[in-house]
Amino acid sequence: MARTAANGNLKPHLNQNGLKREDIKRNGYHNKREKDCPGTGVASRQHKQECFEQAPMYVAVMTYLGFGIVTLFGYFRDFLRAVGIEKCHLAQERQEQKDFVPLYQDFENFYTRNLYMRVRDNWNRPICSLPGPVFDVMERVSDDYNWTFRFTGKTLHNVINMGSYNYLGFAENNTDFLKTVADKISQYGVGVCSTRQEIGNLGIHEELEQLVATFLGVESSMTFGMGFATNSMNIPALVGKGCLILSDEVNHTSLILGARLSGATIRVFKHNNMHSLEKLLREAVCSGQPRTHRPWKKILIMVEGIYSMEGSLVRLPEIITLKKKYKAYLFLDEAHSIGAVGPTGRGVTELFNVNPVDVDVMMGTFTKSFGAAGGYIAGKKELVDYLRCQSHSAVYATSLSPPVTEQIIRAMKCIMGNNGSTEGIRRIRQLAENTRYFRARLKEMGFIIYGHEDSPVVPILLYMPGKVVAFAREMLERRIGVVVVGFPATPISEARARFCLSAAHTREMLNKVLHHLNEVGDLLCLKFSRRKHSSRPGLHDETELELSS
Amino acid sequence: MASGQQWVLVEMVQAFYEAPAYHLILEGILILWIIRLLFSKTYRLHETYKLTEKEKEDLIEEWQPEPLVPPVSKDHPSLNYDVVTGPPSHKIIINGKECINFASFNFLGLLDNERVKEKALASLKKYGVGTCGPRGFYGTFDVHLELESRLANFMKTEEAIIYSYGFATIASAIPAYSKRGDLIFVDEAACFSIQKGLQASRSFIKYFKHNDMEDLERLLKEQELEDHKNPRKARVTRKFIVVEGLYINTADICPLPQLVKLKYKYKVRIFLEESMSFGVLGEHGRGVTEHFGVNIDDIDLISANMENAVASIGGFCCGRSFVIDHQRLSGQGYCFSASLPPMLAAAAIEALNIMEEDPDIFSVLREKCKHVYNALQGTPGLKIVGVQCAPALHLQLERSSGSRDSDMQLLRSIVEYCMERGVALTLARYLEKEERFLPSPSVRVVVTIEHTEEDIQKAVSCVQEAASALLK
Numbered sequence A: 001m002a003r004t005a006a007n008g009n010l011k012p013h014l015n016q017n018g019l020k021r022e023d024i025k026r027n028g029y030h031n032k033r034e035k036d037c038p039g040t041g042v043a044s045r046q047h048k049q050e051c052f053e054q055a056p057m058y059v060a061v062m063t064y065l066g067f068g069i070v071t072l073f074g075y076f077r078d079f080l081r082a083v084g085i086e087k088c089h090l091a092q093e094r095q096e097q098k099d100f101v102p103l104y105q106d107f108e109n110f111y112t113r114n115l116y117m118r119v120r121d122n123w124n125r126p127i128c129s130l131p132g133p134v135f136d137v138m139e140r141v142s143d144d145y146n147w148t149f150r151f152t153g154k155t156l157h158n159v160i161n162m163g164s165y166n167y168l169g170f171a172e173n174n175t176d177f178l179k180t181v182a183d184k185i186s187q188y189g190v191g192v193c194s195t196r197q198e199i200g201n202l203g204i205h206e207e208l209e210q211l212v213a214t215f216l217g218v219e220s221s222m223t224f225g226m227g228f229a230t231n232s233m234n235i236p237a238l239v240g241k242g243c244l245i246l247s248d249e250v251n252h253t254s255l256i257l258g259a260r261l262s263g264a265t266i267r268v269f270k271h272n273n274m275h276s277l278e279k280l281l282r283e284a285v286c287s288g289q290p291r292t293h294r295p296w297k298k299i300l301i302m303v304e305g306i307y308s309m310e311g312s313l314v315r316l317p318e319i320i321t322l323k324k325k326y327k328a329y330l331f332l333d334e335a336h337s338i339g340a341v342g343p344t345g346r347g348v349t350e351l352f353n354v355n356p357v358d359v360d361v362m363m364g365t366f367t368k369s370f371g372a373a374g375g376y377i378a379g380k381k382e383l384v385d386y387l388r389c390q391s392h393s394a395v396y397a398t399s400l401s402p403p404v405t406e407q408i409i410r411a412m413k414c415i416m417g418n419n420g421s422t423e424g425i426r427r428i429r430q431l432a433e434n435t436r437y438f439r440a441r442l443k444e445m446g447f448i449i450y451g452h453e454d455s456p457v458v459p460i461l462l463y464m465p466g467k468v469v470a471f472a473r474e475m476l477e478r479r480i481g482v483v484v485v486g487f488p489a490t491p492i493s494e495a496r497a498r499f500c501l502s503a504a505h506t507r508e509m510l511n512k513v514l515h516h517l518n519e520v521g522d523l524l525c526l527k528f529s530r531r532k533h534s535s536r537p538g539l540h541d542e543t544e545l546e547l548s549s
Numbered sequence B: 001m002a003s004g005q006q007w008v009l010v011e012m013v014q015a016f017y018e019a020p021a022y023h024l025i026l027e028g029i030l031i032l033w034i035i036r037l038l039f040s041k042t043y044r045l046h047e048t049y050k051l052t053e054k055e056k057e058d059l060i061e062e063w064q065p066e067p068l069v070p071p072v073s074k075d076h077p078s079l080n081y082d083v084v085t086g087p088p089s090h091k092i093i094i095n096g097k098e099c100i101n102f103a104s105f106n107f108l109g110l111l112d113n114e115r116v117k118e119k120a121l122a123s124l125k126k127y128g129v130g131t132c133g134p135r136g137f138y139g140t141f142d143v144h145l146e147l148e149s150r151l152a153n154f155m156k157t158e159e160a161i162i163y164s165y166g167f168a169t170i171a172s173a174i175p176a177y178s179k180r181g182d183l184i185f186v187d188e189a190a191c192f193s194i195q196k197g198l199q200a201s202r203s204f205i206k207y208f209k210h211n212d213m214e215d216l217e218r219l220l221k222e223q224e225l226e227d228h229k230n231p232r233k234a235r236v237t238r239k240f241i242v243v244e245g246l247y248i249n250t251a252d253i254c255p256l257p258q259l260v261k262l263k264y265k266y267k268v269r270i271f272l273e274e275s276m277s278f279g280v281l282g283e284h285g286r287g288v289t290e291h292f293g294v295n296i297d298d299i300d301l302i303s304a305n306m307e308n309a310v311a312s313i314g315g316f317c318c319g320r321s322f323v324i325d326h327q328r329l330s331g332q333g334y335c336f337s338a339s340l341p342p343m344l345a346a347a348a349i350e351a352l353n354i355m356e357e358d359p360d361i362f363s364v365l366r367e368k369c370k371h372v373y374n375a376l377q378g379t380p381g382l383k384i385v386g387v388q389c390a391p392a393l394h395l396q397l398e399r400s401s402g403s404r405d406s407d408m409q410l411l412r413s414i415v416e417y418c419m420e421r422g423v424a425l426t427l428a429r430y431l432e433k434e435e436r437f438l439p440s441p442s443v444r445v446v447v448t449i450e451h452t453e454e455d456i457q458k459a460v461s462c463v464q465e466a467a468s469a470l471l472k
Helices: A005-010 A042-048 A057-083 A110-122 A179-188 A203-216 A227-238 A253-262 A274-287 A316-326 A381-390 A392-396 A402-416 A423-445 A465-477 A507-524 A542-547 B002-018 B021-039 B053-062 B114-127 B142-155 B166-177 B192-201 B213-229 B231-236 B256-266 B288-292 B342-357 B360-376 B404-420 B453-470
Strands: A134-141 A150-161 A220-224 A244-248 A265-269 A299-304 A329-333 A361-365 A375-379 A457-463 A483-485 A495-500 B091-094 B097-101 B159-163 B183-187 B204-208 B239-244 B269-273 B301-305 B315-319 B382-385 B392-397 B442-446
Touching: A057 A110, A057 A457, A057 A465, A110 A465, A150 A507, A179 A402, A179 B114, A203 A220, A203 A375, A203 A402, A220 A227, A220 A381, A227 A253, A227 A329, A227 A361, A227 A375, A227 A381, A227 A392, A227 B166, A244 A253, A244 A274, A253 A265, A253 A299, A253 B192, A265 A274, A274 A299, A274 A316, A274 B053, A299 A316, A316 A329, A375 A381, A381 A392, A392 B166, A392 B192, A402 A423, A423 A457, A423 A507, A457 A465, A465 A483, A465 A495, A465 A507, B097 B404, B097 B453, B114 B342, B142 B159, B142 B315, B142 B342, B159 B166, B166 B192, B166 B239, B166 B269, B166 B301, B166 B315, B183 B192, B183 B213, B192 B239, B204 B213, B213 B231, B213 B256, B239 B256, B256 B269, B256 B288, B360 B382, B360 B392, B360 B453, B392 B404, B404 B442, B404 B453
Parallel strands: A244 A265, A244 A299, A299 A329, A329 A361, B183 B204, B183 B239, B239 B269, B269 B301
Antiparallel strands: A134 A150, A220 A375, A361 A375, A457 A495, A483 A495, B091 B097, B159 B315, B301 B315, B382 B392, B392 B442
């Protein structure tokens, strides 16, 4: 457990009124009150809509107790394995290579062997239909406590899908809608077999790039074959040694990898905390590079539109003000927010009424709201021209597959309402409505949820490891597919279930999900919120029950 | 007990009276010092000077950052891409002109194979386009599992894992195993994705001269001496050799049997990158291990992308379960990225079907490569870089003019000459400032199984004409 336990208790003391007062730090104890501050000023109004309630103290205690017990069990079982009483199911190194330096340190895999293995049936669940609002999950059972799985051959049909990033419902297989994509497969095949700079630059790539630029309201854009790789291959082209990157605490791995590969200095500011960011900016501009005190070549602020684990929105207007004051550059990763927020689906710039020209680098992916694959970077013409020459992807990596490109084009045209169709606007409105309804009902029921009111990513806090697992399994039995995340993707004491709403979800589906959530919430005592009328849940220790399985 | 405690207290007080004066004074000073330290403010060494607010405001005013990107001149050679209208298959329409395609890595001609397209269409009807999620969160489809087991069967290994992008495959695989403090021996001609994987791993990198086993052995011997000096450290330092089967930059093959010997002699693991050799070398297309007859279990990890011979998108790693399973939790490009769209996976499965049904295509391809190689020998002013069975050759200038830019321009003029006459070639592209060992400028000539005798004849004569006309 690499993450420090101390951090878990303090997070997230988010300062809602970031620009105006100092952080309140309390050593060691939970602040039992909520962190919903009455803000003053226009910017804070947004953050009345964001809330990150703290759970009662006993929850944290139980969580750590649960982890502690499972860790002890883990040591015990390692001991049994070493002594030989328990069979070791792990794959072993070859006989011929036994005297090589071990490929994995024992401790590295402690977490995998002893914690993850017991409960890993909740992840990597294979499906055999399209990832729409309902899907078919392949049933798999384990005869040896999750070391190996076998498929029974049966499928669970029509499981409600609350886990796929299908915000606007473009994961569909309607033959009419997909006609142009099918045509492209017949015409082009699926591969490209070359890079953009050599002979892989197809006419439809250029068409897509112009469409993306029009969609976002910027001068020009460039597309890439993989969303993850868009970040990891282009950030090194933009910044290098002698530059400073200010990155949000909970940024995605691709942003962190891109920042590391660039060789620039990285400093982290607290999640969505403008005060922390301003402090770092001031210090950077005044003190310059560490030790030599030369001025920084560039400062790049990296933020995301919607943070996928927290469900929170970036505080865009305030960041733009800061960036203009300190002459920094802004890199906005709209992987989840493009298409999903904003009255016409243009993302956080539209939601906050910010001119897209103010954002220096707009990045996004096509995997989520457009139901395809790939990523883009958009901005001024100079930026995109430079990337055409210097991006690692343009020189060494294959370009987008033609049918995937066509899918993005048709989805984008649908959202933009070409040919006067209102399908796109209908989907966006449906998504917004679903989001509000779902979040309001969850709050009523008494769950703790994080994030902004408008964000279609809804994390429900579960905290205790046993409950996380029980929740996922219970929901699958009720034919609802949910995604649960724990350590290390989230802080150790804040495991959660993350719901991704879709425009394709109907009201009945949402009601069914809410009904089952209510039942499971009562069953597992997950209604930790102390806000409205929900009574305080009793002290049930679910952890003991789960361990015996 | 109370009496015992009292007794101790009396002893203490007595000791206090009996102690020498200097002792008491010293203790008193120490106590005062401790109290002072407890109450003094801590300060960081480098903040011993403080700027006033006014100074800070001035600094903020004055500071001018560099522009986000340096300006790019309008006639930068990499700025204007060649536009391909229509599919990049055997006959390609590039910049409006129809040419025979000698530039796409479509080695087995599967790009416009009807069976592959049919399977992709069927998959589209069933699954739609995207998977809308990473593998861990309902992004695992039965197609992915089938593709992984088919690849493992094809390569005769225990397990395979697929990635959604070819570049990200080896770039995520290397840092999953090799961490800070580990040691990697890499060939100088390694491709860019390997270099990025090495950079992400933060390990010690040692380069050995291209295909030079003596240089590698020398480095390994030096490391062995180091290990003797510090056996404790050596026991936890993992060592890897990363090589490519068929190098993309130099079009030659790595000496795999000698590498395996070195592996066992010096206890180093081998990672083999087979993007260019998968589906090309070997009797059944299994790559360089089959080509040399090396036992595939001797190679710890084989990584390849499916964007060349397989004509799909994505990449895979295969090997023993002990090695491959680790990437399912620690391969960044696997865990944190959406999975491969099912129709691309279905296309790859069908391509594997075709490769398994008809193993003759590999020898036919190699025959054609040999033919082109021999035909291009003796081109005036150009020399071939590569081996006979490599499908992607490089043509470099025999005598460089001294400046890379003018070399590139010369080669570009040759490419354009050929394009005007209906033969599509391309310049091999590199990022000049990022490559560690920048290869010389060259023209890439790719041979596919669809090239007929006349096509090859035409291309060769085109190149020879271009060379004699433009290279004096």
